[in-house]
Amino acid sequence: MQLSIHTTFTEKLPADPDETNEMRQVNGAMFSYVTPKIPSHPKLIHATTEVAQLLGLTKEDCTSEAFTAVFSGQKVLENTHPFAMCYGGHQFGNWAGQLGDGRAINLFEVQHQDKNWMVQLKGAGQTPYSRRGDGLAVLRSSIREHLCSEAMHHLGVPTTRSLSVMETGDAVLRDMLYNGNAAYEKGAVVCRVAPSFIRFGNFEIFASRNDIPNLKLLADYCIEQHFCYIKTDGKEKYIAFFQQIANKTKELLIHWQRVGFVHGVMNTDNMSIHGITIDYGPYGWLEDYDPHWTPNTTDAQGKRYRFGNQPHIGLWNLLQLANALYLLIEDVKPLEQILENFHTTFQTDFNDMMLDKLGLTIVSKENENLIHQLFITLQETETDMTIFYRLLANVSKNDTEAEALQKIMPAFYQPDELKEAVLETWHFWLSLYLNSLQQETKSDNERKEGMNKVNPKYVLRNYMVQLAIEAAEKDDYSLVHNLYELLKSPYEEQPEQEQWFAKRPDWARTKIGCSMLSCSS
Numbered sequence: 244m245q246l247s248i249h250t251t252f253t254e255k256l257p258a259d260p261d262e263t264n265e266m267r268q269v270n271g272a273m274f275s276y277v278t279p280k281i282p283s284h285p286k287l288i289h290a291t292t293e294v295a296q297l298l299g300l301t302k303e304d305c306t307s308e309a310f311t312a313v314f315s316g317q318k319v320l321e322n323t324h325p326f327a328m329c330y331g332g333h334q335f336g337n338w339a340g341q342l343g344d345g346r347a348i349n350l351f352e353v354q355h356q357d358k359n360w361m362v363q364l365k366g367a368g369q370t371p372y373s374r375r376g377d378g379l380a381v382l383r384s385s386i387r388e389h390l391c392s393e394a395m396h397h398l399g400v401p402t403t404r405s406l407s408v409m410e411t412g413d414a415v416l417r418d419m420l421y422n423g424n425a426a427y428e429k430g431a432v433v434c435r436v437a438p439s440f441i442r443f444g445n446f447e448i449f450a451s452r453n454d455i456p457n458l459k460l461l462a463d464y465c466i467e468q469h470f471c472y473i474k475t476d477g478k479e480k481y482i483a484f485f486q487q488i489a490n491k492t493k494e495l496l497i498h499w500q501r502v503g504f505v506h507g508v509m510n511t512d513n514m515s516i517h518g519i520t521i522d523y524g525p526y527g528w529l530e531d532y533d534p535h536w537t538p539n540t541t542d543a544q545g546k547r548y549r550f551g552n553q554p555h556i557g558l559w560n561l562l563q564l565a566n567a568l569y570l571l572i573e574d575v576k577p578l579e580q581i582l583e584n585f586h587t588t589f590q591t592d593f594n595d596m597m598l599d600k601l602g603l604t605i606v607s608k609e610n611e612n613l614i615h616q617l618f619i620t621l622q623e624t625e626t627d628m629t630i631f632y633r634l635l636a637n638v639s640k641n642d643t644e645a646e647a648l649q650k651i652m653p654a655f656y657q658p659d660e661l662k663e664a665v666l667e668t669w670h671f672w673l674s675l676y677l678n679s680l681q682q683e684t685k686s687d688n689e690r691k692e693g694m695n696k697v698n699p700k701y702v703l704r705n706y707m708v709q710l711a712i713e714a715a716e717k718d719d720y721s722l723v724h725n726l727y728e729l730l731k732s733p734y735e736e737q738p739e740q741e742q743w744f745a746k747r748p749d750w751a752r753t754k755i756g757c758s759m760l761s762c763s764s
Contacts, residue, residue: 244309246320247299249354252361252439253326255464257457259371267371268341271454273445273461274326279316279348280368280378282432284412287311288386288720289727291393294406294436298362299355305407314434315409316348316367323351327370328440331448332512333563335547341448342512343372346380349440359468361439362406366432379415383712383756385431386723388523390711392435394703394730395520400498401491402520406434408723419755429716437519438469443564444512450567459571465516478572485568485578489561489585491518496557497589497596502699503529503628505550507539508762511560525760528702530747531656532621532628538705540759554593558585599697600632602690603679613675620672623665625656627746632698636691640680644673656746699733701743705758706751 252274259275261267269275290305304310312318319325327344334342348367353360365388366380389408396402411430418425441461449458466473466484473483495518499506506513507525515521527538534551542548548556565578572578597614598604621631631654638647648669652658683690703726711722729740751757 244300244304244307244313246351247354248320248323248351249359250323250352251359251468252349252352252464253324256460258326259329261371264369265371266369266373266375269329269343269371270452271457272329273457274328274349275371276324277327277348277368277370278319279325279350279364281317282315282409282411282413282430284410285311285315285317285432286410286412288408288410288431288715289389289723290407291389291405291727294393294404297355297358297404297436298353298360298406310407311409313350314364314407315411315432316364320351325350325364327372328445329372329448330442330444330512331451332442332444332510333447333560334510334512335542335545336559338451339510339512340451341372342444344370344440345373345376346370346378347435347440359438360436363435363437363440364432365435366411366430377415379411379413379430380432381415381417382410382429382431382715384524385433386712386715387526387708388433388435390708390723390726390730391523391526391703392520393727394733395504397731398498398502398699398702398733400502400504400520401495401518403435403437403440403515406436408433437515437521438517439465440521441465441469441516442512442521443514443516443560443567444510445516446564446567447511450570453570455570458567462568462571469517478574481568481571482577482581485565486581488516488518488564489581491516492557492561493585493589493592494518495520496554497592499553500550500593501596501600501697502702503532503550504702505529505536505538505548506553507537507542507548507760509548509553509556509560511563514557514560514564524762527705527760529628530704531625532618532631534618534622538758538760539762541762543759554589558582558589561585596697600694601676601679602636602685602694603683604685605679605682609675610679613672613679616672616675620668623668624661627654627656629699629702630654630744630746633695633700633744636694636698638673638676638680639687640677640683642677644670644677647673647677654746696734700736701729701733701740703730704747705756705760706747706754707743709751709754709756712756 256273259269259272262276292302325348329343332342347365349363369378385408389405392405413430414427415430513522525539535549537549634651637650714722
């Protein structure tokens with residue numbers, strides 16, 4: 244197993260001089276050197292050969308003892324020095340101070356085919372940033388992260404990738420619902436891969452301490468390594484840097500809205516400067532269309548991170564990053580302008596995305612109203628978002644409203660119990676939609692082909708991954724492998740996988756792990 248190690252983060256940025264692995268405040272440093280906890284009996288559950296190839300590894304490498312040893316934390320590669328990053332963050336709207344990699348350990352950076360990748364273990368033991376935690380992870384959360392990372396990539400959503408998920412052979416004590424009923428669970432570790440794991444919070448921690456030299460050093464490093472196309476100098480360089488992060492964040496949030504994904508914990512320490520989805524905790528996909536839904540039990544009351552509020556939170560998080568970078572720019576106007584542009588252009592870009600989902604090309608007030616009316620209509624009855632958009636592609640220009648309604652009827656959770664008023668609302672919306680289709684020049688087949696490229700047929704519903712977790716807890720990993728294969732082609736028909744193109748079963752409506760999840764992992 245050969246890897247081209249090409250470390251920049253630890254070479255160019257200041258390290259914590261204290262190498263003891265004790266929880267503490269770390270000042271004046273970007274990271275602390277740490278050593279992963281050695282698992283007792285690591286066992287590979289699943290490896291992603293696609294991600295392995297990004298690092299220059301082969302399919303055969305993934306089945307080797309060396310692979311299991313390195314990517315479980317059992318062995319540290321020669322001439323590498325794992326580390327944990329220092330960062331802060333706003334959690335649920337409040338400044339939380341120093342946070343850092345409490346259970347993530349960066350192993351090394353790999354350069355392959357002119358790309359640089361950071362390789363990180365999640366669940367590999369304590370670091371100086373673990374606070375009161377043990378730095379470990381359990382099987383259920385690790386399988387969720389592994390499968391979702393790859394599912395999101397194949398949906399076309401920017402994301403961290405997952406190289407592997409392994410059992411550690413060690414039991415981990417967790418209180419899954421934070422209700423005083425702690426129990427031992429199987430331990431596991433995920434290997435995550437990304438250009439870097441630098442977050443908004445990496446900048447916030449230095450700004451909060453008024454450590455301007457390190458704030459500048461970090462910004463210059465990020466621009467040099469990851470935004471090298473920025474060629475301006477002085478404050479203009481940092482303005483351009485912020486603009487790029489805002490652009491990437493906006494694109495990410497629109498993708499989340501497109502596929503119905505809810506992150507669940509959009510704290511600033513979970514926001515990547517690369518505009519990629521990071522830190523898969525209590526996430527979920529909308530099943531019945533409910534813009535007020537959050538999968539996070541911790542957020543159940545305030546619903547700060549609910550589906551419909553994600554764009555607003557993205558803007559709020561960018562404001563916190565702007566406050567940090569202001570110390571390098573000392574001019575509020577350009578930052579305000581970027582934030583205002585984010586707000587004004589988001590709706591335009593969102594509407595363009597929605598037109599794609601509806602198979603329409605004409606930008607008009609009528610189609611804006613059509614989109615607005617759709618969101619109202621979707622909430623009239625329990626309607627599966629993923630299935631609805633996929634079935635809508637089957638509607639033809641010359642259908643009557645009644646014929647169109649029959650084609651989308653399987654998306655309703657209780658189609659036989661639809662009230663007359665609900666049917667009338669759907670007839671009204673479908674009349675608007677059919678009128679819009681008549682204005683289009685594309686054929687029905689061309690429109691359907693385009694819609695099926697942006698509206699997935701298969702997403703990683705929580706009940707699906709819960710089934711995989713329950714089987715894996717009994718040492719049956721077949722469903723983990725099967726779901727991974729299914730989600731590699733989420734836009735394809737896959738007739739042999741049709742059982743997964745279905746509404747959430749009734750048994751999963753309130754089942755823990757299928758409806759709501761906690762941050763316990």
